[in-house]
Amino acid sequence: MQTPRKHIYIAYTGGTIGMMPSPAGLTPQPGMLEDKLRSMPEFTRKDMPEFTLHEYPTLLDSSDMSPQHWGIIAADILANYAHYDGFVVLHGTDTMAYTASALSFMLPDLGKPVIVTGSQIPLTALRSDGHDNLLNALYLAAYHPCAEVGLFFNHKLLRGNRSTKVNTSGFDAFDSPNSDPLFRVGIDVEPVLPPLRSLHSMQPEWQPVQNRAVAILTLYPGMDFSLARHLLEQDLDGLIVQTYGAGNAPQQPEFMAALHQACERNVVAVNHSQCLRGMVNMGGYAGGNALRDCGLVSAVDMTLEATLTKLHVLLSRPGDRKTVADMARRQMEKPLCGELSL
Numbered sequence: 227m228q229t230p231r232k233h234i235y236i237a238y239t240g241g242t243i244g245m246m247p248s249p250a251g252l253t254p255q256p257g258m259l260e261d262k263l264r265s266m267p268e269f270t271r272k273d274m275p276e277f278t279l280h281e282y283p284t285l286l287d288s289s290d291m292s293p294q295h296w297g298i299i300a301a302d303i304l305a306n307y308a309h310y311d312g313f314v315v316l317h318g319t320d321t322m323a324y325t326a327s328a329l330s331f332m333l334p335d336l337g338k339p340v341i342v343t344g345s346q347i348p349l350t351a352l353r354s355d356g357h358d359n360l361l362n363a364l365y366l367a368a369y370h371p372c373a374e375v376g377l378f379f380n381h382k383l384l385r386g387n388r389s390t391k392v393n394t395s396g397f398d399a400f401d402s403p404n405s406d407p408l409f410r411v412g413i414d415v416e417p418v419l420p421p422l423r424s425l426h427s428m429q430p431e432w433q434p435v436q437n438r439a440v441a442i443l444t445l446y447p448g449m450d451f452s453l454a455r456h457l458l459e460q461d462l463d464g465l466i467v468q469t470y471g472a473g474n475a476p477q478q479p480e481f482m483a484a485l486h487q488a489c490e491r492n493v494v495a496v497n498h499s500q501c502l503r504g505m506v507n508m509g510g511y512a513g514g515n516a517l518r519d520c521g522l523v524s525a526v527d528m529t530l531e532a533t534l535t536k537l538h539v540l541l542s543r544p545g546d547r548k549t550v551a552d553m554a555r556r557q558m559e560k561p562l563c564g565e566l567s568l
Contacts, residue, residue, distance in 0.1 A: 232368035240285035241318030254285030275368035288318025312367030326386030337426030473506035474513035489521025492551035
């Protein structure tokens with residue numbers, strides 16, 4: 227008896243892959259993408275999975291994405307979870323790693339693959355990378371499924387919450403600086419990183435996300451700390467401090483006092499290194515120890531995208547402000563779905 231073809235759900239949110247030129251530049255073109263895919267025989271051949279493409283009512287340039295949109299995508303996956311073997315999310319590249327990270331925290335016990343992908347050149351254009359990215363994402367979701375959120379780009383399937391955009395113009399637009407990929411795709415499909423969990427068909431847990439007041443403060447030599455203090459006086463829920471090296475900051479007394487006061491007000495402050503590779507170590511230097519003494523917790527070796535989205539999801543959990551803040555501080559330094567190294 228012939229095995230039924232796998233069936234993959236494509237959530238088309240927008241992005242370059244489905245755009246067309248206009249006088250104002252590239253813009254999403256409603257209704258175009260499915261017609262284009264159905265006209266390409268490689269997408270409909272019998273050794274490829276079947277697919278259902280759901281085009282969102284408003285197609286977005288991914289720079290317009292927000293936590294509200296992450297919730298819409300996660301809810302869409304959950305609503306269709308029982309009917310498909312896997313999911314592909316078509317998305318713009320600018321904030322693709324944020325969405326892939328957010329989905330991993332919002333759907334922490336997935337039993338089916340969710341692969342986020344897109345392109346640097348529209349699918350209708352000559353030399354588009356969208357063809358290979360989408361073809362391989364569909365193929366991997368059907369025949370090499372991982373029960374987690376991945377990001378496929380340029381022959382690699384990355385763990386979604388380990389991915390970051392590193393190139394504005396090359397096809398190698400994404401990397402996973404502190405982790406191996408899940409798969410490398412060449413002549414063979416080569417598994418690299420072990421999966422987080424086994425495949426299963428049970429409906430996954432749902433972790434809602436709200437648009438919390440989370441700020442990012444990047445340190446730089448000669449910065450005016452009065453600006454930093456002004457930021458810290460605002461009604462923040464969370465703060466990510468982009469520090470130097472292994473998590474160091476200048477021990478400027480008024481800045482340290484403002485950080486301490488913010489943490490005392492139950493602002494969850496996270497120390498994230500500006501370095502692409504390596505991890506935060508607040509015990510190595512006095513400048514890091516001072517931040518720990520103020521109440522900051524470590525981002526360990528998470529990407530900025532994972533740190534921000536994880537913080538949003540943790541701060542969206544129910545409870546009074548202090549209870550939620552205490553829980554978030556504990557959970558930020560622990561791996562929830564492969565986002566940081568032990």
